[in-house]
Amino acid sequence: MTPASDAHSALELKTLGHRIRHYRVQKGLTLDELGAAVGVAGSQLSLIENGKREPKLSLLQSIAVATGTSVQDLIAGGPPNRRAALELELERAQSSPVFRQLGIPPVKVSKSISDETLESILGLHHELQRREREAIATPEEARRANTELRLRMRERHNYLPDIEKLAEKQLAAAGHTGGALSHRTVSIMAEQLGFELIYVNDLPSATRSITDLENGRIYLPPASIPGGHGLRSMALQAMAHRLLGHKPPTDYADFLQQRLEINYYASCCLVPETAAVAYLEQAKKDRNLAVEDLRDAFGVTHEAAAMRMTNLMTTHFDMRLHFLRVGAEGHIERVYENDGLPLPEDVTGSIEGQVVCRKFSARDAFDQQNRTTEHYQYTDTPAGTFWCSTQTGSRSDGDFSITVGVPFDDARWWRGRETQNRQTSTCPDESCCRRAPGELADRWRGKAWPSARVHTHIFTPLPRGTFPGVDDSTVFEFLERHAG
Structure with missing residues (x-):
């Protein structure tokens, strides 16, 4: 029997014990008086009423006769009254893993503990359970x-x-x-x-x-x-x-x-605001905005410089833009956009983890031979044309790209605006890059069976704890x- 089923059986015995006690008291009998009527010691009945011993069917039949009830009355249904319900609920709460891991001794219920006190203790248990549920998103x-x-x-x-x-x-x-x-x-x-x-x-x-x-x-x-x-x-x-x-x-x-x-x-x-804004103002005046220059001027990573631009460009230069960090397989790892760039999202509105269009600079840059310099590209989308600058890099778990881009009209302030690289994306239309061309699909449909790589992170529970x-x-x- 599993620990869960053990606990369930124990609670069933305690519920039975409460019902026997309820009908005994209702009949006006003491433990010893009922024991004498059914042929067992009062101490044995006490163990049964406290859920510590399971009675035989013959004894249940004798108890039912002595208390003027039926065996069905004794074993059917839930707690016989509010007090019994409170005691059983507290028993259940104090046997939960959430409570046991606190290392606090459980409260021993006695007649001297009022119903109001039990309700207050149960309220604390309910709050503990609520916080635990919230902590495990x-x-x-x-x-x-x-x-x-x-x-x-x-x-x-x-x-x-x-x-x-x-x-x-x-x-x-x-x-x-x-x-x-x-x-x-x-x-x-x-x-x-x-x-x-x-x-x-x-x-x-x-x-x-x-x-x-x-x-x-x-x-x-x-x-x-x-x-x-x-x-x-x-x-x-x-x-x-x-x-x-x-x-x-x-x-x-x-x-x-x-x-x-x-x-x-x-x-x-x-990258302090005052110094960075002054630097970017001059670069904009020179029509020479570039992530790599901000990076080198302040001695930070390319990603840090790109993200810092998202903090400052709209507020100080009224320039809307987007930022993407994309893995080599096309999954969006980090994102910010306020310029209307069409991005994939799931039913929750989440963009992270979605696969970005193959026509975007964020993915196209992986195919460039010279990946030490920024890759510039114009992309025509259903929401308009966007100019982008992308830098690729490597890490222990694979390649990634960092992209900063703006709507077409603001490209005039950025280095790389003269690029002739241009792509057309019609995503989320699946014919853009998610669906194989008709002839290719007809050629191989039903003839391919790839062995998919399982992404083990999908089986990993969300980390819990404070x-x-x-x-x-x-x-x-x-x-x-x-x-x-």
Whole structure:
């Protein structure tokens, strides 16, 4: 018998015990009096009424006769009264995995505990269950939360003025005056918040950094890892939690919001608004806007520079644009658009994970021989013509592309506007790139049987926990190792 069926049987016995007690009390009999009538000791009846012993059918028949009921009355139906229902519901709640993992001893119900007290305790259990359900977002709920966040940010032009101001204030306090943000300045910013940056080799694999609030330490991966952009960003993100007054996230939507805010703060520090806007103003005046120039001027990654443009271009230059990070197989990994570029989406409104049109620059760039320079392209779509600049790159799990684009009329401000590369996309019409040409389909229909690669991530549950995917025990063990 499984643990679940064991628990179910135990509750059935307890319900039976409550019904026997109810009819015994209704008849005005004590345990000993009923025991004498049915030929067993009162103590044996007590075990039965408490659900700790299962009575034989012959005994049930004797109890039914003695209490003026029937065996059917004793074994059928639910709890006999409100009190019994409360006790059984509490028994069920205290046997749940959610409660047991707290390590709190269960409440032992006695006659001295009032119905109101039981109701209050059950209310706490219900809230515990509710929070647990919210903490474990389904993939559909996670996609909806992500979509809602993306739409809110689109309404704000992907621009958060309060965080922009906070970043400029912290940079000024640390003495940063311009150029690429140095690791030394990031360390000073941490010190001003009461933190020391420590680089270690044994961070838990599910974490990017760990902040020791008690001892004022921010633990980061080794400083010797290739490139320095990530380390500066990770340190700034860790500081942002403190500066923005974040509390442990209450649900997945809150977690996503916090992640967006710390990423935004780090971007504001690495590419400060005042300096970046001045740089972009000059580039626009010269009709020479380019992601790669902003990247090199501030010493950040191509993706960071591209995303920073989404924060600043609409608010400061009234220029709508789109950003895409796309994997080599065409799946959209990260997206922002406020220029009307037609993008695929599922029934929840989610764009991430969808396959972008093959005619888009984001995919066409993978076929270019020279992938060290930006690939420029005009794309005619049902929503109009868009100009795009795409840069490709590689990582441990495959290639990816970073695209920034604008509607046709704004292409005149960007380097690469003279390109003769042009594609026509009619997506979401499947004849555009999802359906094989007629002759080819006729030639091979029914004659091909590909062995599909299973994407194992579709079987993986959404990470749970206060900080999704992070095991508290590994974090606490790490902190204990380094606490000395």
